[in-house]
Amino acid sequence: MSIKDTLYVLFIVCFMSLVSNILGTKATILESIPGLLILTVIALAGILMAKYLPGNIPSVAYVVTLGCILTYPAVPGSAIISAYVAKVGFVSLCTPLLAYAGVAIGKDLDDFAKSGWRIVVVACVVFIGTYIGSAIIAQAILKSLGQI
Amino acid sequence: MKNFKLHAIVLGLIVIAEMIGVHTFKVGVGTIVLLPMLFALLLGVLTTPKFLKISGKAEMLDASSLLGLTLMLLMARYGTLVGPTLPKIIAASPALLLQEFGNLGTIFIGIPIAVFLGLKREAIGAAHSVAREPNVALIGERYGLDSSEGRGVMGVYIAGTVFGTIFFGLMASVAASTLPFHPYALAMAAGVGSASMMTAAVGSLCAMFPEMAEQLAAFGAASNMLSGLDGLYMSIWLALPMAEWLYKKCYKIKYGEEPKKEEA
Numbered sequence: 001m002s003i004k005d006t007l008y009v010l011f012i013v014c015f016m017s018l019v020s021n022i023l024g025t026k027a028t029i030l031e032s033i034p035g036l037l038i039l040t041v042i043a044l045a046g047i048l049m050a051k052y053l054p055g056n057i058p059s060v061a062y063v064v065t066l067g068c069i070l071t072y073p074a075v076p077g078s079a080i081i082s083a084y085v086a087k088v089g090f091v092s093l094c095t096p097l098l099a100y101a102g103v104a105i106g107k108d109l110d111d112f113a114k115s116g117w118r119i120v121v122v123a124c125v126v127f128i129g130t131y132i133g134s135a136i137i138a139q140a141i142l143k144s145l146g147q148i
Numbered sequence: 149m150k151n152f153k154l155h156a157i158v159l160g161l162i163v164i165a166e167m168i169g170v171h172t173f174k175v176g177v178g179t180i181v182l183l184p185m186l187f188a189l190l191l192g193v194l195t196t197p198k199f200l201k202i203s204g205k206a207e208m209l210d211a212s213s214l215l216g217l218t219l220m221l222l223m224a225r226y227g228t229l230v231g232p233t234l235p236k237i238i239a240a241s242p243a244l245l246l247q248e249f250g251n252l253g254t255i256f257i258g259i260p261i262a263v264f265l266g267l268k269r270e271a272i273g274a275a276h277s278v279a280r281e282p283n284v285a286l287i288g289e290r291y292g293l294d295s296s297e298g299r300g301v302m303g304v305y306i307a308g309t310v311f312g313t314i315f316f317g318l319m320a321s322v323a324a325s326t327l328p329f330h331p332y333a334l335a336m337a338a339g340v341g342s343a344s345m346m347t348a349a350v351g352s353l354c355a356m357f358p359e360m361a362e363q364l365a366a367f368g369a370a371s372n373m374l375s376g377l378d379g380l381y382m383s384i385w386l387a388l389p390m391a392e393w394l395y396k397k398c399y400k401i402k403y404g405e406e407p408k409k410e411e412a
Contacts, residue, residue, distance in 0.1 A: 001217075006217065008150075009214055009217045009218070010217060010220070010221070012155055013214075013217065013218045013220075013221050014221065016155075016158060016159065016162055017221055019159065019162050019163065019166075020162045020165075020166050020184070023162075023163065023166035023167065024166045024169075024184060036221075038224075039221050039224040039225055039228075040221060040224075042224035042227070042228075043220035043221050043223070043224045046220065046223075046224070047217075047220060057384070058286060058289045058290065058384060059220065059289060060219070060220075060223050060282065060285040060286050060289050060380065061380060061381065061384060063220050063223040063224050063227060064223050064224075064226055064227040064230070064282060064380055065227065066224070066227060067223070067224045067225070067226065067227015067228040067229075067230070067231060068227040068228075068230050068231040068234065068377070069227075069231065070227075070228065070231065071227070071228045071230075071231025071232050072231045072232075072234050072235075073231075073232060073234070073235060074235075078231070078232075081228065082228065082231070082232055085225060085228045088225055090222070090225055090226070090229065091183055091184075091185065092166070092184070093221055093222045093225055094183070094185040094222060094281075095162050095165055095166060095183075095184045095185045095188045096158060096162055096188075096218060097185070097215075097218045097219060097222060098185040098186070098188045098189040098192070099158045099161040099162055099165065099188035099189070099191075099192050100158055100192070100211045100214055100215055100218050101189055101192065101211075101215060101293060101302065102161070102188060102189040102190065102191060102192015102193045102194075102195075103154065103157065103158065103161075103192045103193075103195060103196065103203050103207055103208055103211040104192075104208055104211035104212035104215055104293070104294050105189075105192070105193055105196075105294075105302075106192075106193055106195070106196025106197065106198065106203065106208045107196070107205070107208040107209070107212070107294070108294060108299065109193070109196070109198055111296075111299060112299060112303075115267055115270050115299060115300075115303075116303065118262070118265045118266060118267050118270075119267070119270060119274050119299070119300060119303030119304060119307070120303065120307055121261075121265060122258055122261060122262045122265065122267065122271070122274045122275055122300075122303075122304065123274065123279070123303065123304040123307035123308065124307075124315070125254075125257055125258050125261050125262075125275070126254045126257075126258045126274065126275055126277075126278060126279065126304055127278065127308070127312070127315050127316065127319065127345075128257070128319065129253045129254035129255075129256070129257035129258050129275075130250075130251050130253060130254040130277075130278045130340050131316070131319055131320075131323070131337050131338070131340065131349070132253065132323070132327075132337075133250040133251065133252065133253015133254060133256075133257075133337075134247055134248075134250030134251055134253065134336065134337035134339075134340070134371075135250070135323065135327075135329050135333050135334055135336075135337035136250065136253070137246065137247050137249060137250035137253075138243075138247045138250065138329075138332070138333035138334075138336040138337050139329050139330060139333035141243045141246050141247060142243060142330060142332055142333055142336075143330075145243055147243070147332065148330040148332055148333070
């Protein structure tokens with residue numbers, strides 16, 4: 001995807017998120033815009049870094065890391081950035097995303113119907129596996145440190 | 149890309165979904181949560197040719213080509229959620245850090261069961277992690293959310309969003325009363341990278357061991373912050389390669405041959 005197209009899509013998503021943020025949180029239009037623009041710039045920077053930096057690291061990693069660094073308390077200006085993005089609700093950012101996903105899923109409905117119940121079973125197994133796996137290691141470590 | 153009909157449909161979906169709002173139902177020890185995102189997803193499916201025929205083939209194809217990018221704004225927000233917690237994460241004990249590797253446990257149980265149930269590449273999306281937002285974004289970027297892997301990760305993500313708190317709430321109390329784990333270990337394990345799941349699990353534990361409540365909450369929160377930070381990096385460099393490898397092994401055991409090209 002060209003940079004122009006990327007920018008175009010990012011701004012559309014930014015606009016959609018503005019709508020869901022105004023409706024879904026208590027923030028007003030004017031309160032939401034600076035935070036959303038900051039997030040759009042972070043996203044664009046991350047995408048460009050993944051495109052031009054070596055190492056074949058996914059842009060997700062760059063975007064999350066940039067967001068992390070810019071809001072790390074010791075970084076100059078982080079308090080301002082944190083205050084602006086705090087007006088953008090995490091859950092309301094998911095609404096536009098899943099609206100697009102819903103339309104996109106339409107073409108794979110048969111596949112979904114076929115694998116749906118299996119994925120739900122796997123979801124339960126995944127939750128149990130993650131939890132018990134972590135508990136086993138936590139138990140062993142706490143024991144070896146003498147904390148329990 | 150410049151499909152205005154698609155964007156108009158999505159705008160409509162967002163408005164309706166946000167108007168419906170958040171609905172929660174108390175069920176026993178936990179809560180079933182229905183967020184606007186779920187309504188947006190269901191309504192989006194309803195617009196497609198199988199149902200209301202509002203969106204056509206062009207809209208469906210364009211929507212799936214945009215999905216990867218739509219995730220990036222969310223990931224930027226995700227990073228800004230983690231950033232302010234970094235000083236606390238750095239101060240966390242090495243015990244918490246090591247415990248993070250437990251999150252890889254899901255692969256060794258999840259992938260074999262998924263393949264055994266007959267899932268193909270969906271298994272990798274579904275079982276490489278606990279499928280929270282960064283994992284969805286990663287799968288979206290690597291394979292596309294409209295791929296088999298994408299279906300897997302989206303399925304577990306949605307299941308976790310709707311039933312996650314009730315599941316973790318129940319699981320923590322069952323584990324505390326039947327398995328030989330110390331409550332501290334169970335509280336630490338609750339930090340899988342989802343604040344609501346962690347809160348539900350720690351909540352159950354606190355109700356059972358009120359005298360430890362403070363320590364349990366601290367362990368849960370610290371471990372959850374850590375998972376939020378390392379979950380993505382772990383998935384990129386450890387969980388996904390491990391899931392790919394184990395998938396091939398399990399596939400061979402179940403079907404007696406290497407996965408075919410489109411299934412590898």
